[in-house]
Amino acid sequence: MRAVAETSALSHLECSACQKRWDANALQTLCRSCNKVLLARYNLALAKETLTKESLAQRPRGMWRWRELLPVREEQHIVTLGEGDTPLLPAPRLGSPFGCKRLFIKDEGLNPTGSFKARGISAAVSRAIELGVREMAIPTAGNAGSALAAYGARAGLTTHLFMPEDTPELNKKEGAIYGAQITLVRGLINDCGALVRDRAQKRGWFDVSTLKEPYRAEGKKTMGLELAEQFGWDVPDVIIYPTGGGTGIIGIWKAFEELEELGFIGPRRPRMISVQAAGCAPIVRAFLHGLDHAPPWQNAWTLASGLRVPGAVADYLILSVIRKSAGTALTVTDDEILEAMREIGAREGVFAAPEGAATWAAAKRLLMDKVIHRDERIVLMNTGTGLKYPEQVTASFPVEDPIGA
Numbered sequence: 001m002r003a004v005a006e007t008s009a010l011s012h013l014e015c016s017a018c019q020k021r022w023d024a025n026a027l028q029t030l031c032r033s034c035n036k037v038l039l040a041r042y043n044l045a046l047a048k049e050t051l052t053k054e055s056l057a058q059r060p061r062g063m064w065r066w067r068e069l070l071p072v073r074e075e076q077h078i079v080t081l082g083e084g085d086t087p088l089l090p091a092p093r094l095g096s097p098f099g100c101k102r103l104f105i106k107d108e109g110l111n112p113t114g115s116f117k118a119r120g121i122s123a124a125v126s127r128a129i130e131l132g133v134r135e136m137a138i139p140t141a142g143n144a145g146s147a148l149a150a151y152g153a154r155a156g157l158t159t160h161l162f163m164p165e166d167t168p169e170l171n172k173k174e175g176a177i178y179g180a181q182i183t184l185v186r187g188l189i190n191d192c193g194a195l196v197r198d199r200a201q202k203r204g205w206f207d208v209s210t211l212k213e214p215y216r217a218e219g220k221k222t223m224g225l226e227l228a229e230q231f232g233w234d235v236p237d238v239i240i241y242p243t244g245g246g247t248g249i250i251g252i253w254k255a256f257e258e259l260e261e262l263g264f265i266g267p268r269r270p271r272m273i274s275v276q277a278a279g280c281a282p283i284v285r286a287f288l289h290g291l292d293h294a295p296p297w298q299n300a301w302t303l304a305s306g307l308r309v310p311g312a313v314a315d316y317l318i319l320s321v322i323r324k325s326a327g328t329a330l331t332v333t334d335d336e337i338l339e340a341m342r343e344i345g346a347r348e349g350v351f352a353a354p355e356g357a358a359t360w361a362a363a364k365r366l367l368m369d370k371v372i373h374r375d376e377r378i379v380l381m382n383t384g385t386g387l388k389y390p391e392q393v394t395a396s397f398p399v400e401d402p403i404g405a
Helices: 053-058 063-069 092-098 117-130 143-155 169-177 189-203 216-230 247-262 282-288 315-324 334-348 354-368 390-396
Strands: 010-015 038-042 088-090 103-107 135-139 158-164 181-185 238-242 271-277 328-332 378-382
Touching: 038 216, 063 117, 063 216, 088 216, 092 103, 092 334, 092 354, 103 216, 117 143, 117 216, 135 143, 135 189, 143 158, 143 169, 158 169, 158 189, 169 181, 181 189, 216 247, 238 247, 238 354, 247 271, 247 315, 271 282, 271 315, 271 354, 282 315, 282 328, 328 334, 328 354, 334 354, 354 378
Parallel strands: 103 378, 135 158, 158 181, 238 271, 238 378, 271 328
Antiparallel strands: 010 038, 088 103
16 A cells, blocks of 8 residues: 655635635735635645544654644754643642532643744744745744744744833843844834834745734644543533634634544534733623624733733634634733632642633633533643743742741
C-alpha cells in the first residue's frame, strides 16, 4: 500500500461573513470584499488518509503533530519552540468548596514564552515564512509580542513590537532579549494597532494583529484539539475562557467542528463562557444587550493586560460562538482576579496569569448562581503564567520582612 505523507490539508480561505473564497497560497489579511475575518478551510477527506486517532498517538508530542489540520505545507518552514500538549490538570482542591469534583485547569502557562500565544504565533510565523514574509509587526498587550519576538528570533526574522507603555516590564524585557524592535505607545492596544497598520503599509512589514491574518487562530485551535483528546475524544460541559481579542474561543470552536467532520467526536458541544474584566468588557456588554457587534469600550483599564482590549475585530464571531453554545458572558473585578490567583496558587500549585485567574473568579459566581453545576466537567483556560506580572504580584502578595540570623 502506498504511504501517504503527513502534510497540511489546507484547501482555501473563507470569509467568515460573506463566505467568499480566497487563495490560501497567497498572503492574505482580511477579506478584500467585506473586510471581515478569513478562516482557513481544510480538505478533511484528504486529512483522514493520514490523521487517525491511532496515528496521532504515535507521533512526537507537540502542537505540530496535528499537521493535517495546520496550514504549513512543507515541514522545513515550521518554526517551533516545543509549543502545545499542555496539561489538563484536575483541580479537586480548588473545586471542593463548591462540591466540584470535575473541575480542570488547562495550563497554557507551560508553553514557550509562558503563554498560549506561542501556539498562534508559531502557526502564523511558519505560514508567513512559507509565503515569503521576512519582516513582521504586531500590536501587543505583552504576551503576543513576546511570542512573536521569540519565534521571529528562531526563524531569523526582523520583528517590530508596539506595546502600551504600561505593559508588564517582563514582556518588554523579553522582546528586547529576543532582539525585537520595540516601540512603547502612550495609549491602549488599539492605539498600537493603528500605528502598526500605518507603518506596516509604508514599510512593507506583515501585520500579524489578532485575526487580521488567518493563521494565529489555527495555532490556538490546537487547544480545542487537545482538549477533545484529553477527554477521551469527548468535550467538557463548560469551557470558561478569558476574552481579549478572542482568537482562542473562536479557534477552540473551530477545532470541535473539524473533529466532528473527521469522525473523532460527536455533535455535542461545551457551553462557551466568555469572561472579561469589569474595566474593559465590550463583548459582555454586547452579549447582554443582544448585539451582534461590540462597540469599543471607552477608558479601558484592568491589571489583566491581556483583557484590556477595547475592541475586537472578530467580535461578531465571539458573540456567535457564545450564543450557538448556549453559553454566557460576564465580568469580574480586578480584586476578584487577585483573590482567584491566590486560591489557584495555594490550592493547586498553579501560578495563573491574571487573565487565567479571571476564569476561576467567574466560575465561582456561576456556581453560586447555578448557571453551571458542580457535577459538570468544567475547564478553566489558564492562558499564561503569573510569573510575567511582577508588578501586580509584588504589590498584591506581600512577603514578610526577613528575620535576623
